[in-house]
Amino acid sequence: MRGVRELLPVRNDYAELPTSWRVDIFAGVTVGIVALPLALAFGVSSGVGAAAGLATAVVAGIVAAVFGGSHVQVSGPTGAMVVVLAPIVASHGVGSVALLSVMAGVIVLALGITKLGRAVAFIPWPVVEGFTLGIGVIIFLQQVPLALAAEGVEGINAVVAAYLSVSGAGTSTLLLALGLILLVVAVQLLVPRIHRALPASLIGVVLATVLVEVLGIDVPRIGALPQSLAAPSIPPISAELVTQLAGPAVAVALLAAIESLLSARVASGLRGPEGTTTGPYHPDRELVGQGLASVAAGLFGGMPATGAIARTAVNVRSGGRTRFSVVVHSLVLLLVVYAGSGLVSRIPIAALAGVLMVTAARMVFTSTAKVVLRSSRSSAALFTITAFVTVAFDLIEAIQIGVLAAAFFALRAVAKMSGARREQLPGRREDGDGRIALFRLEGSMFFGASERIMTEISAVKGVEVVILRMSHLDLLDATGAHTLVETIDELESRGVTVLIKGVRSVHTQLVERVGVVGALRHREHQFDDLALAVEHARSHVRRNAEARARAVPQS
CATH class of the missing domain: 3.30.750.24 (STAS domain)
Known part of the structure; x- marks a missing residue:
């Protein structure tokens, strides 16, 4: 029973709330504004739609905040999950995602209950960095067919899909998409120089939308969104569909567990604006929270969720101290669903593609890559192999091959010293x-x-x-x-x-x-x-x- 109690919410989770509620509200609103274009973009890019992305950010954000193992982690749809979901949606259809989310959530929940949260410590640093680089490349390439509204390239390798979509698009389509993307990218690069607190991605999306509306440019939009959150329901289920989704569910669960634990580990080392620390995190409880979040997101028609390091970092740097800031972030997004769905539906998809391209580029730190490549031959090999396999084949295979290669190099080093x-x-x-x-x-x-x-x-x-x-x-x-x-x-x-x-x-x-x-x-x-x-x-x-x-x- 003591082990079970460690995985459940406690009053101490909100011990700082009486003194931090003001900064928590400010941080939550800030994160909500930053998360809005990302939630929309990740939903569209994965193939399940903007509404599913919003529902996931709202529901999973609240559930993971209450039950998770980190006080500041912000959960929702992420780029890594988009990379995995896109081919699954192409193979099994959009209707399978809700059930997939529930199945993957149950697996992640089981990993947390069985105390496997600390297993992430066995993933070597060069593998994590190579994995991150590969994900960044894939997310960037996935935006090319998305911005061009290219058809018939879903489920294909991201490199091939990007090439086919560009080669098959007309000149006017290419120029319009490129212009909107460059506008959003330029805004995200220039706005922080004016004031770092301004939501650059949201400003870029708004400017692109206004420009398209004023000039009457015909470009693909997000389209109609529901004006309320869907009522929870059990996804359509059958023995055949469960069998088909068993393999993908395991892959999604492993990715969700790995990404969430890595994000929580990074978040535990971040400092707030006054130098305050975020405190330690409980890895097993974090898995329990993320598992419940994905199950809840699936019941509301969403997609699998994970901890998002970019939004978590914004939360910490904005002063977020307790889980209340993450709850506020979800409430801000919920307000958009009920009050702003009509405006959101007019956003050009190419604008969201520009947001994700910048997000992908910021995932790759050249200084870190140089350090890894210069550290040792084995580390450079691990980094390169993991990044290549991630882009060319599969994310989970990349982690598996990276860990196996790391084990080989480690054993060889131990053998040499023996x-x-x-x-x-x-x-x-x-x-x-x-x-x-x-x-x-x-x-x-x-x-x-x-x-x-x-x-x-x-x-x-x-x-x-x-x-x-x-x-x-x-x-x-x-x-x-x-x-x-x-x-x-x-x-x-x-x-x-x-x-x-x-x-x-x-x-x-x-x-x-x-x-x-x-x-x-x-x-x-x-x-x-x-x-x-x-x-x-x-x-x-x-x-x-x-x-x-x-x-x-x-x-």
């Missing part, structure tokens, strides 16, 4: 010491290094006793222990006596079970003290020398 180093015998040198080989096993003797270590030890020549010093061995797995058995057997078969010294307590049980001690000629050939092991080895050499002397015929 080995068997031959040492001089301690103390004063005695006759016959040349027939004793003392090896210190270092690092990790595991499946990635055990074969090489065995080869290094077995290659020793002209010795009668081998001492394996294991006190410096950090890691020993079953493969490494089995390789030790094979090494001892091989040396003993050549008449070389093997002594082992300093088996650590954490390895004792494994050594016994796999048979390392049993492979020794005597159980007494296991020592805790190096001096005793060396003295025992010298006694073997002396006895062998005496035996050889007795075997020589007396003249």
Whole structure:
């Protein structure tokens, strides 16, 4: 029950509200204004429509704020989710998204309940940065067919779709779309220089809409929106549809969990305008909140939601201190649904494309990319591989391949630091010491290094006793222990006596079970003290020398 209580809202979530409610309201309104064009754009770009984007921002924003593990995280539709949803919508239709959102939300909820939230720590930094770069490229390219209202390119790779839409568009269509995009981009770049608090993306969209209306330009618009939030309902469900969406639901859930946890982790390090910190976050509770948010969004006809780092950063920098600021952000968007749907319907789609192009470009930090590429060859390879796979194939595959590649490079590095180093015998040198080989096993003797270590030890020549010093061995797995058995057997078969010294307590049980001690000629050939092991080895050499002397015929 204590573990369950940790995942539920508590009164302490709003401990600062009596002193911070004013700045929370200001931050919430600011985030709502910033989130409006993004919610519309992500809904349109994913193929489910602007109304679904708004519904997701409203419903998921409130639910994740109340039940999530971060005090400042703003949730809703995001670019990464758009990248995943677009081909799913093309394959299964818009009607499947609500059920997909519920299914993915249940999976994310289960991940939180089973305490898997801290698994995001196993994703290496170069993989995260490569993943972010790939998402930024895809979001940018996806806006090309969106702005041109190109048909028949859904579900195709973003690079190919962008090329086909440009090559198939007329000159006038290209020029109009390009002009609106450049206008919105220019406004987003210039307005912050006037005042950073001004909502640049919203101003750009408004200017583009006014220009199109005044000049009577015929361009694709968002279209009619519902004037209220849809009543919650269970999406159409069937065994066949659930089976078809099972795979995509897992992919969406993994992406939602990864993106939300990464966003919350970044948010925990952000500081407010007065240098205030946002406080720690609870990863498992964050997954519970995000899972419930996606389920709720699906019930209201929305799309899967995740934590959005861009909107979260705006919330923190605007002074947001508690979850109340995120709730206010959702209420601002809800007001737009009920009072401004008619105006919103007139927004040109190309204007939203311009907003997302700037968003995509700002996701890529060239300074960070340079640091990753210069840090090490393996980090540069991880970054490049993840970014390429993200753009060319699939986001989840990119994460999987990136983590696998990281594991490979990590194991290779550990293997390189592991080995068997031959040492001089301690103390004063005695006759016959040349027939004793003392090896210190270092690092990790595991499946990635055990074969090489065995080869290094077995290659020793002209010795009668081998001492394996294991006190410096950090890691020993079953493969490494089995390789030790094979090494001892091989040396003993050549008449070389093997002594082992300093088996650590954490390895004792494994050594016994796999048979390392049993492979020794005597159980007494296991020592805790190096001096005793060396003295025992010298006694073997002396006895062998005496035996050889007795075997020589007396003249």
